[in-house]
Amino acid sequence: MDTTTKYSRQTILAEIGSEGQEKLVNAKILCIGAGGLGCPALLYLAGAGIGTIGIVDFDKIEISNLQRQILFSVEDEGKSKAVAARERLYALNPDIEIKAYDEELTAENVLSLFSSYDVIIDGTDNFAAKFLINDAALKLGKLVVYGAIQGFDGQVSVFGEKEAPCYRCLHPQEPQSVIMNCAEAGVIGAVAGIIGTIQALETIKLIVGHEDFKPLSGRLWLCDTRTMDSRIITIPKKHDCPACAKAPEEIILQYSSPICTTTTAKEIICSDPLLKQAALIDVRELAEWEQGHIEGAYHLPLSALQINPEIYEPPQDKQCCILYCQKGMRSRKAAEILAQAGFTEIYSLRGGYEAWCQYQAD
Numbered sequence: 001m002d003t004t005t006k007y008s009r010q011t012i013l014a015e016i017g018s019e020g021q022e023k024l025v026n027a028k029i030l031c032i033g034a035g036g037l038g039c040p041a042l043l044y045l046a047g048a049g050i051g052t053i054g055i056v057d058f059d060k061i062e063i064s065n066l067q068r069q070i071l072f073s074v075e076d077e078g079k080s081k082a083v084a085a086r087e088r089l090y091a092l093n094p095d096i097e098i099k100a101y102d103e104e105l106t107a108e109n110v111l112s113l114f115s116s117y118d119v120i121i122d123g124t125d126n127f128a129a130k131f132l133i134n135d136a137a138l139k140l141g142k143l144v145v146y147g148a149i150q151g152f153d154g155q156v157s158v159f160g161e162k163e164a165p166c167y168r169c170l171h172p173q174e175p176q177s178v179i180m181n182c183a184e185a186g187v188i189g190a191v192a193g194i195i196g197t198i199q200a201l202e203t204i205k206l207i208v209g210h211e212d213f214k215p216l217s218g219r220l221w222l223c224d225t226r227t228m229d230s231r232i233i234t235i236p237k238k239h240d241c242p243a244c245a246k247a248p249e250e251i252i253l254q255y256s257s258p259i260c261t262t263t264t265a266k267e268i269i270c271s272d273p274l275l276k277q278a279a280l281i282d283v284r285e286l287a288e289w290e291q292g293h294i295e296g297a298y299h300l301p302l303s304a305l306q307i308n309p310e311i312y313e314p315p316q317d318k319q320c321c322i323l324y325c326q327k328g329m330r331s332r333k334a335a336e337i338l339a340q341a342g343f344t345e346i347y348s349l350r351g352g353y354e355a356w357c358q359y360q361a362d
Contacts, residue, residue: 003095007049020208021049027207028116030054032105032133033123034081036068036192037147037199041121043071044200046089050207052097053089054117057081058104060358068189105129107253110136119203122146123196126329127171132255134159134167139248143206147199149187152226154195157235158202158217165218165237166244173242191225278322279315283334284353288326294356297324302334309341324349324356 004011011021027050031038034057046053061069061076061084071088072081082100089098101113105124110132114120120142122133130146137144143160146167159166198221205213218237223230239245280297282289289299302325304311314321321338323331323346331348338346349356 003049006095010048015210015212016208020210023207023209024049024204025051027118028052028054029119029121029203029207030056030114030117031121031123032056032129033125034069034071034085035059035065035123035125036149036187036189037125037196038121038123039069039071039085040193040196041123041147041200041203042085042089043092044197045203046093046096046098048200048204049093050096050203052099052117054099054101054113055082055085056101056103056105056113057085058102062354062358068187068192070189070193105132105255107132107255110253111140114140114142117142119206120144121199121203123199125149128255130167130171132253135243135251135253138166138243139251139253141248145199145202145206147195149191149195151186152188152191153222153224154191155220155222156195156198156202156216157220158206158215161215161217163237165235166241168243169238169241170220170235172238188225194223194225277319278347279318279320281321281323282325282353283323283331284325292353292357294324294353302330302337305334305337309337309343312338312341312343314343314345320345320347322347322349325352327354328352 007021010016011018029045029050029052031042031054034042034055038055038057042053042055057080059081061072061079061081063074063077066072066074069081071085076084080100080102082102086098086100103109105113114136120133120137122130122144124130124133125148133144136142137160141160143158144167146157146159148155157170202215205215216232218235219232220235221230221232237244243251280294282293282297282299283302283305285301285303286299293299300312323334325331325334328349328351331352335346335348351358
């Protein structure tokens with residue numbers, strides 16, 4: 001295929017040109033998450049001719065994803081997001097290399113995954129993953145294009161440049177209040193498209209490096225799409241930052257909370273002793289509970305635990321307690337609250353009620 005013709009609409013721009021296009025062709029980017037942010041970012045980066053694209057996502061495609069995850073179609077339901085995204089991107093641009101990593105990003109594999117890429121795109125929707133991405137990128141000297149969405153709001157920044165603030169300068173630790181992910185709090189698909197597309201643009205600017213480009217390093221772009229009001233704020237670099245204030249070799253990588261143990265639907269269902277020994281507690285709100293819950297579970301909403309953890313009474317006839325919510329975020333927060341209150345043998349169901357239903361269906 002004639003690549004000169006393919007990329008002519010962008011190489012005609014003085015800021016890109018043939019030299020910039022060559023940089024794009026030689027670039028290697030890794031996208032963590034092929035979800036609402038990752039899908040539009042990947043589409044535009046593949047279209048722009050990024051030479052090597054890696055996709056990390058261990059999730060499977062669900063019908064509820066299609067509202068915002070525009071790489072996929074109804075026929076893809078149940079497929080690996082990483083693999084399906086690779087197939088779709090190859091159809092768009094067969095001249096580039098695309099690697100699918102159908103695995104979860106963890107503290108154990110993050111450095112090996114990041115090592116061969118130039119820019120990391122953060123398309124995740126939880127603090128634990130964003131902290132891991134930030135810390136690993138600092139250890140390896142990689143750039144991160146960060147994005148986040150909730151409801152009608154979105155934000156973008158760039159982390160990792162020398163002497164610039166990092167993600168932990170913005171969020172030193174996970175907020176005590178629960179920040180729900182898209183499945184729990186809701187999101188407009190077009191907002192994901194806007195933010196993911198800006199992440200793609202920031203990535204292109206970083207790679208091409210034209211003197212007129214000013215990436216969002218040290219700055220956070222915020223947009224409220226209800227009114228289309230947007231602003232850019234400066235992120236101050238914290239000299240006591242738990243990440244970028246340290247030498248790279250001193251940064252310790254962690255993914256899950258040290259006081260919160262997680263388990264999976266498979267581990268519970270396939271382990272008869274665990275199923276018999278555990279009390280299942282649904283920490284979602286009443287309306288969610290009434291729409292459907294795990295048979296035999298008790299209802300104790302997170303909102304009540306946040307007010308008074310002491311309302312939790314350890315079941316006398318069980319050896320442990322497994323908390324669950326819709327996707328696994330709120331239950332992890334609830335487990336942390338109970339652990340901090342002195343309760344033991346508390347677990348969080350990874351993937352939540354949706355993972356439980358999916359495993360039962362399989």
